[in-house]
Amino acid sequence: MKLLLLVIISFIINLPIKAQSFRKYSNEFLNIGADARAFGMGNNVVANVSDVNSVYWNPAGLTQVTDSWQAALMHAEYFQSIAKYEYAAVAIPLNGGTEGTVGISLYRFAVDDIMNTTQLIDNQGNIDYNKISRFSTADYALMGSYAGNLFNDPNLSVGANAKIVYRHVGKFANAFGFGLDAGLQYRTEDKFYFGVMVRDITTTFNVWSVNEKELNKMELDGETLNEAPEDKIELTIPKLKLGVAKKLDISEKIGFLAEANLNFEFSKTNDLVSSDVVSMSPSLGVEFDYDNTVFLRAGFTNMQHEMQYDGTKKITMQPNAGIGFKYRGVTVDYALTNIGNASVALYSNIFSVKIDIAEFHR
Numbered sequence: 001m002k003l004l005l006l007v008i009i010s011f012i013i014n015l016p017i018k019a020q021s022f023r024k025y026s027n028e029f030l031n032i033g034a035d036a037r038a039f040g041m042g043n044n045v046v047a048n049v050s051d052v053n054s055v056y057w058n059p060a061g062l063t064q065v066t067d068s069w070q071a072a073l074m075h076a077e078y079f080q081s082i083a084k085y086e087y088a089a090v091a092i093p094l095n096g097g098t099e100g101t102v103g104i105s106l107y108r109f110a111v112d113d114i115m116n117t118t119q120l121i122d123n124q125g126n127i128d129y130n131k132i133s134r135f136s137t138a139d140y141a142l143m144g145s146y147a148g149n150l151f152n153d154p155n156l157s158v159g160a161n162a163k164i165v166y167r168h169v170g171k172f173a174n175a176f177g178f179g180l181d182a183g184l185q186y187r188t189e190d191k192f193y194f195g196v197m198v199r200d201i202t203t204t205f206n207v208w209s210v211n212e213k214e215l216n217k218m219e220l221d222g223e224t225l226n227e228a229p230e231d232k233i234e235l236t237i238p239k240l241k242l243g244v245a246k247k248l249d250i251s252e253k254i255g256f257l258a259e260a261n262l263n264f265e266f267s268k269t270n271d272l273v274s275s276d277v278v279s280m281s282p283s284l285g286v287e288f289d290y291d292n293t294v295f296l297r298a299g300f301t302n303m304q305h306e307m308q309y310d311g312t313k314k315i316t317m318q319p320n321a322g323i324g325f326k327y328r329g330v331t332v333d334y335a336l337t338n339i340g341n342a343s344v345a346l347y348s349n350i351f352s353v354k355i356d357i358a359e360f361h362r
Contacts, residue, residue, distance in 0.1 A: 001023025012164075026236040027165060027177065027204055029109035029139040033057075034074055034087045040322020041285030042299025044259040047185065047195030047243035052091040052354060055103040055145045057240040058183035058197045059159030062147035066097030067358030074352035085109045091145075100148035110138035114170070122238075135170030147183075155187045165206060179236065191247035197240070202208035202235040240264040257287040262354055263301075270304040272315065285320075295324035297335070322350075329359030 027063040038045045046058045052070035054061030074087040089105035113134050147159030165177035184196040210232070245259035261283045265271065271279040271341040285299030322335035335350040 003242040016049065025202070025204065026234045027139070027141075027167075027200075029085070030107065030141055030163075030165075030199075030204075032076075032085060032109065034089070034105070034107070034352075035072060035354075036074065036322055036335040036350040037121050037287075037295070037297065037324055037331075038296035039335035039337050039350045040299065040320055040324075041259065041287055042283050042301040042320045043281050044243065044245075044261045044285030044301070046183070046191040046197045046241045046259075046261060048245040048247070048257060048259055049195075051356070052089050052103065054093065054147070054159070054183075055089045055105040055143060055161065056087075058185060058195050059103065059145040059147050059161050060157040060180065060183040060185040060195070062091055062101040062103055062145060062159055063149055063157040063185075065091045066093050067321045068356070069093070070289065070354065070356045072352060072354045074350065076348055076350045078348055083109065083111050083236065100146055103143075103145035103147075107141040107143075108138060110136055112138075114134040137169045137173075138167070140166045150184075153188075157185050159183050163204065169208065173208055175206040175208040175234075177204055177206035177236075193243075193247070195241075195243040195245075197243075199239045199241075200236045201238055203238060206234045206236075208232040208234070237266055239266075243332075253291040255289045257289075257291070258285070260284050260352050261301075266348070270306065272303045272305070274305075293326050295322075295326070295333075297322040297324070329356045330354070331356070 021234055033039060033043055033146045034056040035045075038049070038053065038057060043057075045053075049057045049061040050064035051061070052065065053207045054064075069090060069092045071090045072088070074085075076085040077083065078085065086108045087105065089103060091101055091103040092100045114136065115134055121295045140165050143161045143163040145159060145161045147157055150156045150158045159182070161181035163179050163181070165179070166174070167177075168174035179200050180198050180202045181199045182195070183198070186194045241259045241261055241263050243259055245257060248256045250256050263271075263281050263283060265279045266277065267279065268276050269279040271281040273280040281301075281303040283299065283301040283303065286297065288296045298319075298321045302316075304316055305313040306316045308314055316336065320335060320337045321332060324331060324333040326332075331354040333352045333354070337348050337350060
């Protein structure tokens with residue numbers, strides 16, 4: 001645990017020096033997120049997450065899973081259901097959590113049944129519908145997570161993810177990759193929560209393999225596309241998220257939770273604060289609960305400068321909202337992201353289910 005903490009600190013110190021050698025966009029499907037509760041709060045859960053969904057947002061939160069195992073499922077659709085996103089995870093405490101907690105999660109983002117019409121018309125102008133074929137492009141990730149307490153302090157926890165990535169574009173190309181994430185959480189007795197999450201802390205790399213035989217079959221305007229890309233290795237730029245949260249008991253049955261995040265990317269973007277080395281945008285999320293059974297959530301994220309048609313820039317953000325219902329060991333959450341289409345991202349309906357086996361025995 002001490003070694004992992006030293007790795008995180010040394011990485012953050014040296015990151016600006018390395019940032020220029022990474023590709024700006026890579027493995028973007030792993031930036032979508034997981035769990036409708038988190039989406040409803042605008043992804044502001046890095047400090048307060050404390051269940052199986054910690055495997056994505058901050059593996060350090062897995063230390064709060066101590067009584068029995070938990071499982072989670074999520075389904076989302078994007079671009080009018082053209083693209084589908086699936087997520088499944090399980091967390092298992094070791095010896096009641098005294099030896100830490102392990103987690104496993106699986107992610108899939110895919111567009112299926114894409115029509116390949118590149119050979120529909122030959123160089124003589126003849127149309128042959130029998131040459132239409134279908135293929136899928138899909139991204140997969142498998143993560144293994146572990147979390148434990150640091151310095152034997154039950155309020156201070158650290159965790160890490162090891163992930164294997166597989167991506168394929170039909171028969172034309174595929175890629176394998178590997179990377180690590182690391183997170184830290186600290187909780188006080190008066191219900192202040194602090195969190196740090198570094199995604200792709202060692203950089204996540206993908207090595208692409210191109211099927212040149214299949215690529216050579218593709219034609220555009222009668223010409224064969226027979227040149228494979230030269231750059232077959234891509235590196236994912238690390239991302240840093242800092243969070244602070246506060247839990248309040250408004251009354252005996254009404255609770256309130258608020259979390260603010262600072263989201264850093266180590267490249268120039270359209271974020272609220274941007275430079276050639278690092279960019280930053282703030283975000284905020286809140287959650288009301290009644291008797292820890294019914295939940296109302298809201299939040300915003302993706303605060304950016306968006307270019308307008310007249311050449312001016314306007315600050316935009318992505319608002320989210322959500323609800324949840326918990327009965328014994330089953331929690332069902334729903335989130336509507338980007339209400340009113342206020343940002344460049346399209347709104348989506350997100351559903352997720354969480355099962356806590358320990359709750360069934362209480």
